Amino acid sequence: MxxxxxxxxxxxxxxxxxxxxxxxxxxxxxxxxxxxxxxxxxxxxxxxxxxxxxxxxxxxxxxxxxxxxxxxxxxxxxxxxxxxxxxxxxxxxxxxFGNSITTAEHAIALMFALARQLPEANASTQAGKWEKNRFMGVEITGKVLGVIGCGNIGSIVATRGVGLKMRVIAFDPFLSEHRAEELGVEKVELDDLLKRADFITLHTPMTDKTKGIINAEAFAKMKNGVRIINCARGGLIVEADLVEALKSGKVGGAAVDVFETEPATENPLFGMENVVATPHLGASTSExxxxxxxxxxxxxxxxxxxxxVTNAINMPSITAEEAPRLKPFVKLAEVLGAFVGQVTEDPITEVEILFDGATATMNTRALISAALAGLIRPQVADVNMVSAPIMVKERGIIVSEVKRDKSGVFDGYIKLTVKTEKMSRSIAGTCFSDGKPRFIQIKNINLDAEVGQHMLYTTNADTPGMIGLLGTVCGRNGVNIANFHLGRDHPGGDAIALLYLDAPFPEAVIQELKDLNAIQSAKPLTFDVAPAA
Missing domain, CATH: 3.40.50.720 (NAD(P)-binding Rossmann-like Domain)
Known part of the structure; x- marks a missing residue:
């Protein structure tokens, strides 16, 4: 047992x-x-x-x-x-998805508490002071609510705000215009949201890109007297900067349910009159x-x-019977998505996944979920194979699937193509008998590249000396290359390189490569695969 x-x-x-x-x-x-x-x-x-x-x-x-x-x-x-x-x-x-509504409702409750100074008014009244003129609140109706992160929880908050007759604006890299229209919100860039919002509520996961997203620079762009609500993650707001913004009056009030360090028994925000603090109660309802x-x-x-397997972070939903055959292709699909997710900076509008040959007969639903999870994980850290399709749908991204009989030299392969408003990008891969994923085509350029834990992807014109140039820069900076893979569309045309590295590529060296006129783009990549022996 x-x-x-x-x-x-x-x-x-x-x-x-x-x-x-x-x-x-x-x-x-x-x-x-x-x-x-x-x-x-x-x-x-x-x-x-x-x-x-x-x-x-x-x-x-x-x-x-x-x-x-x-x-x-x-x-x-x-x-x-x-x-x-x-x-x-x-x-x-x-x-x-078990506590989405509860967390969204807590954010709305904190917004009301800020607007009408309910905690302070309650304490004053119960102390017998009757300070009616002291607690002058603001109306919610007609105010601009800025929602940072419009996924599962953020979209619920947004619709509640619309129901309260607020003007709701939302920033989310994955939110499409179509989905924003469905929610009744206006999709904006972050700087625009910061400048326009009367209330700002955060509902984005903690990633390298979102950590400290609300800092002194962000506060400087906001309206005077703006009110901030955070029921997501403590590290999204730089607490020291928030304290200064509250003291100066730039921020009229803050409602905080999460903190940089928890349990938060001590915090510089505690004791400030214009702060409502709760002990991570976002999910705390009996339901x-x-x-x-x-x-x-x-x-x-x-x-x-x-x-x-259900709702797994590191494994898709797969039955016990199909697991042995499917497992290596699940990893392949995730790696293909992760590649595109790391090199695509503009919002994705469409995703097409092609299953060729043997892959077309597999559980493609699990493979699609794995690809989508890899695709959006650079932006949404908590995504898993089950929640990825829902999150993609919420953001209005169109996903299509194509199956076809064997059409090339490989028994089966997967090709992932994504579109943005500016471009289209594709990548294909397969698994050999060892079960390890391999890249076989990028930007319609054929190559054969083993997938490494740490890689560098570059694009350039096909001119002599590129291998030596990349090798020289890496050698000068102590970057050891385990494998070097090349491809081009035709002599003198577009060329790509994939370097399999022993360690993460240093950020400072990336800039050095970008400063070289011969290199069009350089992107360090990380994949969740076993490191080389």
Whole structure:
């Protein structure tokens, strides 16, 4: 009988579901807070069910010799080292949609609290002061609500804002004009949102691109007296800059449910009159807690008993019967999406996925989900194989699938083509007998390139000396090249190069390459594949 540890406070429903499904479960809701005690016992369990208090670090994962699955009751997986889990073959699951409405409603509640100074007015009145003239609020109606991140939660907030007769503007790189029209919002660039919004609410995941997105520079662009709401991730706002903006009056008020460091027992925002602070309550309703507890228990039990995979971060939904044949092509599809997602900066409007030969007979739904997850993961860190198609649909991106009989030298391959308003880009790949993904065509230029964990992609005109030029720059900067792959459309035409590297390509050297007139573009790439031996 598989054994699961519940190390955070979950609904009792979760414990009963495990038992009903034939899983032995230990409910120790405070154990996740004690790193050493958790580390001492983790090797006894096949599954770990957590919320946010438990930190599934690389050290913990390496000590978990029996662990097969980690289930996160909620959407955020910041507290799980996913690469470490993947390397150990541990599936990481979450419940991406169980608390969306609850979090959106909390953001709206905080917006009202800011507009009418409800916490301060409540404290004053209960103290017997009756300071009616002190608490002069503002109306919501007719104000401009700026939504940063218009995915699952952000779109709910946007529609609620429209219902409140606000003028809603939204910034989201993946939001299409069509989807914005459906929601009744105006799609804008970030700078435009900052300048126009009376209220700004954040609903974007934490990535390298979004960390500190609201900082001193952003505050300087905002209206005087703007009000800020953050129910997403603490690190999206630079707290020290927010404190200064509040003190100066640039920001009229802030409602914060998440903090850079949690639990937040001390914070410079605490004690400020124009700040409403709550202890990460976005998902804290009885309905949401019950939903995510039920979902994570069902998903983990189904995997441990039946081998079924649902809502996995690092593996698509695949039945036990089709897994052996499909697995290498799932990784291929993800890698193709990841390539395009990393090199495409403009909003994507269309995605076409071509399955040729043997791949056309596979579970293409899982392959499409894997490709879409790889495609948008550079922007949406919490995406998984199940939620990716929904997130793509929400953003109005059109996805089409083409299947055809074998048409070339390969038994089967996948070709991914994306379109933006400015360009079209395609990449194709296959898997050889070793099961490893390979690139076979980029920009309709044929090549044969093994996929590496760290790569560099360059484009240039086909002229003599390019190999030597790239090699010289890399050698001068201590960059070791494991493999070097080239392709061109015709002599003297467009050429590409893919360098397989031992380590991430230094950012400073990228600029050095871009400064060379011979190099048209240079892009460092990272793929979730095993490093070279």
């Amino acid at each position: 598989p054994r699961v540890l519940v190390s955070d406070k979950l609904s009792p429903t979760a414990v009963q579901i495990f038992k009903d499904r034939g899983v032995d479960v230990d409910y120790l809701p405070d154990l996740g807070k004690d790193k050493e005690k958790l580390l001492a016992v983790i090797d006894q369990y096949d599954g770990l069910a957590i919320r946010s208090a438990t930190k599934a670090t690389e050290k913990l994962i390496n000590a978990a010799t029996k662990l097969k699955v980690i289930g996160r009751a909620g959407i955020g997986v910041d507290n799980v080292d996913i690469p470490a889990a993947s390397r150990k073959g541990i599936i990481v699951m979450n419940t991406p 949401a807690q019950e939903n995510v507890a039920l979902q994570v228990a069902e998903q983990m039990a189904d995997y441990l008993i039946k081998g079924a």
